[in-house]
Amino acid sequence: MAYLLAPRLLLIMGLLVVPLFVDMYWQRVLCSAGIYALLALGFDFLAEYAGLVCLGGALFIGTGGYIAGLLNHYFHLPPLLTIPIATVAGAAFSTMVLIPCLRLRGIYFAIISFMFPLFAVFIIIALNVFGGTEGISALDTFPSIWLELYLILAAVLVSLFAIRRLVNENMGIILRGVKDNDQAVRASGISITGYKTRAVFIAALLGCFGGAYLSHLYGWLGLSLFAMDFSILPIAATVMGGMGSLVGPVLGAFILTPMSEALRGFGQLRVVLYCLILIAFMVYKPEGIMNYLERKYHQFEKWEEV
Amino acid sequence: MEILIYGTVNSVIFALIAVGFTLVYGVSRVPNFAHGSIYVLVGFLTWSFVNDLNLNYALAIILSLAIASIIGLLIYRIVLIRLRGMATSEIIASFAVSLIILEGLRMQGIAGFKGFIGPFYVLKPFVEGKIELFGIFIDYQRLIIIGAGVALVTALSVFTHHTKIGLSLRAIAQDERAAMMLGVNSDRMAMIAMSIGSALAGLAAVAILPLGNISAEVGYRVLIYALAVCIIGGLGSWGGAILASFVIGFAMKISTALFGALWESVVLVGTIIVILLFRPSGLLGKQKELEERV
Amino acid sequence: MAGDSILQVKKLSKSFGGVQAIMNVSFELAKGQILGVIGPNGSGKTTLVNLITGFVKPDKGEVLFNGKDITALAPHKIANLGLTRTFQVMRPYHSLSAFKNLIVPLNSPRVKRSAAGKLGDMDAVAIDILEEVGFERDARVPYKVAGSLPLGYLKRLELGRCIAMRPELIICDEVFSGLSMSEITSLIPLLERLRMEGITMIMIEHRLRELFRLADKVVVLTFGQKIAEGLAEEVMNNQMVKEAYLGTETKA
Numbered sequence: 016m017a018y019l020l021a022p023r024l025l026l027i028m029g030l031l032v033v034p035l036f037v038d039m040y041w042q043r044v045l046c047s048a049g050i051y052a053l054l055a056l057g058f059d060f061l062a063e064y065a066g067l068v069c070l071g072g073a074l075f076i077g078t079g080g081y082i083a084g085l086l087n088h089y090f091h092l093p094p095l096l097t098i099p100i101a102t103v104a105g106a107a108f109s110t111m112v113l114i115p116c117l118r119l120r121g122i123y124f125a126i127i128s129f130m131f132p133l134f135a136v137f138i139i140i141a142l143n144v145f146g147g148t149e150g151i152s153a154l155d156t157f158p159s160i161w162l163e164l165y166l167i168l169a170a171v172l173v174s175l176f177a178i179r180r181l182v183n184e185n186m187g188i189i190l191r192g193v194k195d196n197d198q199a200v201r202a203s204g205i206s207i208t209g210y211k212t213r214a215v216f217i218a219a220l221l222g223c224f225g226g227a228y229l230s231h232l233y234g235w236l237g238l239s240l241f242a243m244d245f246s247i248l249p250i251a252a253t254v255m256g257g258m259g260s261l262v263g264p265v266l267g268a269f270i271l272t273p274m275s276e277a278l279r280g281f282g283q284l285r286v287v288l289y290c291l292i293l294i295a296f297m298v299y300k301p302e303g304i305m306n307y308l309e310r311k312y313h314q315f316e317k318w319e320e321v
Numbered sequence: 322m323e324i325l326i327y328g329t330v331n332s333v334i335f336a337l338i339a340v341g342f343t344l345v346y347g348v349s350r351v352p353n354f355a356h357g358s359i360y361v362l363v364g365f366l367t368w369s370f371v372n373d374l375n376l377n378y379a380l381a382i383i384l385s386l387a388i389a390s391i392i393g394l395l396i397y398r399i400v401l402i403r404l405r406g407m408a409t410s411e412i413i414a415s416f417a418v419s420l421i422i423l424e425g426l427r428m429q430g431i432a433g434f435k436g437f438i439g440p441f442y443v444l445k446p447f448v449e450g451k452i453e454l455f456g457i458f459i460d461y462q463r464l465i466i467i468g469a470g471v472a473l474v475t476a477l478s479v480f481t482h483h484t485k486i487g488l489s490l491r492a493i494a495q496d497e498r499a500a501m502m503l504g505v506n507s508d509r510m511a512m513i514a515m516s517i518g519s520a521l522a523g524l525a526a527v528a529i530l531p532l533g534n535i536s537a538e539v540g541y542r543v544l545i546y547a548l549a550v551c552i553i554g555g556l557g558s559w560g561g562a563i564l565a566s567f568v569i570g571f572a573m574k575i576s577t578a579l580f581g582a583l584w585e586s587v588v589l590v591g592t593i594i595v596i597l598l599f600r601p602s603g604l605l606g607k608q609k610e611l612e613e614r615v
Numbered sequence: 616m617a618g619d620s621i622l623q624v625k626k627l628s629k630s631f632g633g634v635q636a637i638m639n640v641s642f643e644l645a646k647g648q649i650l651g652v653i654g655p656n657g658s659g660k661t662t663l664v665n666l667i668t669g670f671v672k673p674d675k676g677e678v679l680f681n682g683k684d685i686t687a688l689a690p691h692k693i694a695n696l697g698l699t700r701t702f703q704v705m706r707p708y709h710s711l712s713a714f715k716n717l718i719v720p721l722n723s724p725r726v727k728r729s730a731a732g733k734l735g736d737m738d739a740v741a742i743d744i745l746e747e748v749g750f751e752r753d754a755r756v757p758y759k760v761a762g763s764l765p766l767g768y769l770k771r772l773e774l775g776r777c778i779a780m781r782p783e784l785i786i787c788d789e790v791f792s793g794l795s796m797s798e799i800t801s802l803i804p805l806l807e808r809l810r811m812e813g814i815t816m817i818m819i820e821h822r823l824r825e826l827f828r829l830a831d832k833v834v835v836l837t838f839g840q841k842i843a844e845g846l847a848e849e850v851m852n853n854q855m856v857k858e859a860y861l862g863t864e865t866k867a
Binding site for chain 2 (some may be wrong): 062066068070074116118120121122123125126127129131133134138139141142206220247251254284286287289290291293294297298301
């Protein structure tokens with residue numbers, strides 16, 4: 016058991032300590048990585064524990080970011096208020112928008128979640144609201160880099176452990192039941208649409224927090240909050256890190272984000288790269304890093320006993 | 322009158338785009354998210370062949386369609402074949418392929434391969450000029466689109482009802498297990514479907530792209546249109562896809578006439594949401610809802 | 616009160632595409648009874664179950680449970696009223712351990728309502744229920760992953776899933792199929808115990824001998840229609856039933 020505990024402590028310590036040793040540029044990168052980690056965590060939770068493939072993480076980031084930014088810009092609410100409000104309101108809105116497809120087969124959810132961020136962009140441009148194509152700048156930012164950093168890292172760690180608890184609690188068990196055999200869940204008197212809605216809401220909370228945080232990180236909101244990046248990198252991070260392991264996606268995010276930063280000079284090549292990595296893992300090592308390690312660990316454990 | 326003609330053209334555009342996607346989905350139940358990217362790829366290849374290699378236009382088209390079918394086949398063979406049955410992974414993988422192609426095309430010059438440097442990549446229409454029809458001027462290209470659409474539907478109809486391969490495709494689409502028991506190779510059919518589907522995407526591209534520009538955004542837009550048609554018409558239903566194309570095609574043109582071009586997207590989103598709320602399996606959806614899958 | 620009508624099926628009909636799966640089927644069931652539903656393969660037995668439990672909407676007809684019209688209700692609502700079913704095609708939550716499979720029904724509104732917060736440790740309750748249906752507590756069987764359990768245990772798990780809901784009526788869809796003689800013999804006392812606790816049951820079965828030991832009355836379906844209803848011996852002597860199972864004689 017101690018063996019399982021050690022990597023976790025390592026992760027926590029690592030996340031908390033590394034920021035102290037890197038310079039400001041990379042600290043900012045860690046902040047971004049944190050946002051992607053939240054998205055990846057949400058994606059993994061929805062995909063492996065609720066059976067819903069969400070191709071539109073950007074929807075959450077965009078909704079959270081826009082709500083926080085607009086509250087800040089038009090109502091002059093401070094980040095301390097806008098972030099929590101945007102997290103909850105954004106999650107509520109995103110969930111409501113996705114509810115119609117929860118009654119249907121998983122593929123509909125994938126399609127709709129993919130389309131919505133793009134639709135949001137169309138609509139914002141077409142109706143020229145919320146700053147239109149230019150966006151809105153000069154939002155409040157955080158008073159210090161340390162606050163920025165530790166806020167997001169704390170959010171990641173809290174979310175990680177909360178979701179890990181959740182999947183072993185009743186709600187998590189029911190969700191896994193829905194994924195394994197939804198008809199039996201219905202025959203047991205439980206409304207699967209209700210539970211799926213709750214699952215989407217939870218994932219949305221994570222994403223919208225990330226979005227709200229992001230708009231205050233750079234003090235700016237715009238169409239890029241709905242960028243494809245936010246939809247695809249979490250997926251790549253999850254597949255690479257190991258679907259279902261919850262820690263894996265977080266790990267994947269912290270690996271891919273710095274990597275993508277390092278490749279910033281190559282422009283869109285980054286996205287091509289994430290996708291190539293994604294496909295490579297899917298085809299050759301679908302279990303992902305964490306699941307692979309866990310399996311190897313169990314193998315070694317058995318060796319020892321002999 | 323104008324609405325009737327432009328509405329029809331628009332509807333045929335949607336139908337052309339959706340047909341390749343529906344074929345692949347119907348046969349292999351794999352939603353080919355790379356559909357839009359192949360569309361753009363073909364457009365781009367044709368442009369390159371014509372402008373960089375100075376090939377004859379018709380030859381360029383035929384060449385790019387051939388390449389498209391090969392690429393479709395390869396996508397299946399290399400990636401999707403290992404993921405059959407795992408819906409989650411199929412979606413993610415084809416989505417990733419789509420991004421590779423589209424974002425790759427967006428890049429600026431890599432090893433001599435020119436990326437999109439500006440929004441000014443334009444395919445010339447096949448036949449220039451307009452004719453007058455019922456008092457409205459309409460380009461030849463738009464007529465070609467309608468002609469292509471009709472020809473395509475007829476050709477596909479004949480193909481799937483009277484050729485051995487076509488019949489096998491239909492068999493797999495209707496009942497995979499039964500068809501396999503009769504000796505139809507499911508993977509091979511899926512590969513054929515993917516290559517035909519990709520060629521169809523390419524065909525749609527060469528017919529439609531002359532009306533506008535070639536850019537990566539178009540790829541996403543085309544994918545969304547294909548998905549919208551399938552959702553509104555019902556995943557897997559051919560009749561539904563055609564019907565939905567007309568519904569969307571006319572709805573968008575009518576809304577442009579009434580409210581202005583900017584509201585087109587809003588109308589599209591609205592239609593999708595309405596369908597999902599009131600008739601989730603699509604207008605002619607044969608695939609039942611989640612509920613009825615005991 | 617025992618003897619009251621608990622389930623009334625009136626003129627149920629359903630067709631899929633061109634196939635009439637169930638046509639004009641009606642019967643009534645009193646509380647505490649065990650009804651057997653038999654018929655050759657393809658006669659629509661499982662469709663009947665799906666129609667009653669809300670998984671498929673009928674084209675015509677109605678279903679009344681304890682006097683309440685449940686025809687148009689969603690399956691989970693019907694289950695919450697106390698009408699549960701097993702599935703013919705065994706599908707446990709294969710990634711979860713056996714007792715965790717029962718956590719799902721224990722979280723249903725029905726159980727929460729009746730327990731009113733006094734359920735205590737759900738895990739312990741789940742294990743108790745499993746023991747009731749025959750999972751040996753000492754051998755740690757309840758803790759095994761459901762996907763690895765043999766068929767006999769899975770059938771019991773299905774029944775456990777229904778029992779966890781504290782139902783009034785359980786529909787057992789071919790619960791004996793696939794089991795060996797000894798497994799069936801060991802399952803029968805469980806079913807008899809359920810009957811003694813007052814639970815009404817409908818059993819869809821092919822194993823006629825075992826069914827007739829339990830059933831109070833029997834309904835026979837062929838090609839979606841009810842062709843006979845009554846006590847076991849009556850029904851088996853019915854000419855039409857014999858023809859349905861054995862075919863008609865051809866004159867040489």
